[in-house]
Amino acid sequence: MEFFRSHVLVCSGANCSLKGSRGVRTAFVEEINAQGLDKEIKVIETGCFGLCEEGPVVVVYPEAVHYCRVDPQDAKEIVREHLAKGRVVKRLLFKGDMELPGVQTWQQMDFYSRQKRVVLRNCGLIDPDNIDEYIARNGYEALGKALSAGPDKVIEVVKKSGLRGRGGAGFPTGLKWDFTSQAPGEQKYLVCNADEGEPGTFKDRLILEGDPHSVIEGMAIAAFAIGASQGYIYFRGEYRLSIDRLRNAIEQAREYGLLGKGILGSGFDFDIDIRVGAGAYVCGEETALLNSMEGKRGEPRYKPPYPASVGLWGKPTCVNNVETLANIAPIILEGAEWYVNIGPKGCPGTKVFTLTGNINNAGLIEVPMGITLREIIYDIGGGIPNGRSFKMAQTGGTSGGCLPEALLDVPMDIDSLEAAGSALGSGALMIMDDTHCIIDVVRCLLQFFCHESCGQCTPCREGTRRLYELIDKIARMEAVEEDVSLIKRLARTMEDASLCGLGQTAPFPILTTMRFFPEEYKAHIEEGICPAGVCNARSHIA
């Protein structure tokens, strides 16, 4: 085996790629060759570190020095200074809000040290294109353990771990597996939901890009537990160019006998196919997703029956989110006890969040469930940029609740957020500063639902449009008192009568902002002014 004295890990996640990480990698390789260091130093493309705002990110090992905003010229400088002479290029270190005393390893940076990485355990550490690196970090050991323990034991451990689905609904994963395993029928399916259409969410893509085997291993264990021999990953159409890496990972797993017939010498057969969507948010809903996989319009089905009994082509099917599946191998390896001790009772484990909007360290983080919103925004997220102040955070994506400053200390877990009138959802976290108008942003959120309502049921199809018109009326300062009660009645109807979660939760942002920011509504409706100075009588075209 070749031995290298240093490794340069260049982030190849979607966000850093867009900021030019490919060119940075090339520059490293060229300069390393030019300096004659190619026998000593290896350049590797790795998955997302999380600090997307400061990308392209590069980490040099063994020192674990973390460089930010690296361009090809900087890369050459890092080779000549750091790698050739051992002098860290200070100007490229992460600064955050203050000057740092000295060089820190990336694990020591505030942004990372407060995180707990279970799902992202390998992101930024291994080359996702090389299965050996995954295996070297205990990869596929959990699968072996599961195969010798038997399906019932696996389900029992996952049940005991308390893991709840990370796709938005928070349903206990072990229970779902149990239902699917108990459902009568020879043929069963496992589907990994990688549709990820929730605005502000990009975790599933970065998990799949950064550590595809963590999801493949989780799928194999899930399939073994429920008795499925065929699995599918449903990838959203907009991500289709990043499918190659996933295909490559599946292919490598097959070559190693980790997928296919008689996995690891057992009698268990399992393989995975990829299906690609074509642009429809509603297809993330599990029954719409199944219709889409059958080549149909992605319209949700009536529930019950649930997919666990009647799913893909009518067969018992378990649908799990990418992040849920990436949690499985660590749970099997470390045990349920270990998992339960991370995070609060009733909602254990970690959660991956994506930070967007007016926040210094926009990007991807993983923290124990139950950490407060304030810690995420200020300690990890680096606070609000440009000297502005915090106004609102929307948790859970477009259909999540909008929380004011008074609720910054809410613990971020499924039950606490629900009690506070919001939702954890997919883990999207959008932060807004005081330059924004609540009405204007809510209008943008409702426009999304108008676009994405599939049109199948009336409360959602008509309701989203009417809600949009009402909020637009408020933004144009034309609303009257009665419109407020109309909004509330309409919202009730949609929540009660819509067929799927899309219509049921679409009124959420408007209801929570009416509750937490009543003065903003009042100013628009009664006084005809927009306190943030964003809205005027100008109309907005949907």
Place this chain on the structure above:
Amino acid sequence: MAIPKEQLDSVKERVIQIVSQNGAKEEALLQILHDIQADDNSLSEAELLQVARALDIPLSRVYGVATFYSLYSVQPRGKFIIRICESAPCHIVGARAVISAFEEALGIKMGETTTDGKFTLEATSCLGVCGVAPAVMINDEVYGNLTPDKVVEVLAEYDADEA
């Protein structure tokens, strides 16, 4: 409306080839439509009818799918589709200014195609690259951290391309 025979014939061979590559089953319909659309960013009636025949399913079913998903279009579109993200995380960091910049630079409104058939402007929901918001996707290429100035730079990359 009857589709002229020569149109049907001209697309037949390609459609049949794509359908058989994908396994000639209804479950492959989404991928089949992606592949067919790859040449000109749209699905013609003739193409849809040939797909229906090759899969032996009603045309209404194929048409229903082609019009359900936003990545397909049954209207002709430009050679380059500029999809501008309008979701909230992009909105609050300046997506509207990006929209105006594209509209101004191309002299068309959202939903329209330039007269030379080169660009179509479309609104889209989140592209999943909110870490570099505001973002757009031009065909399969994604651009992030856009400002009105950068819009001009991005469009310049397409200058050499013929419509």
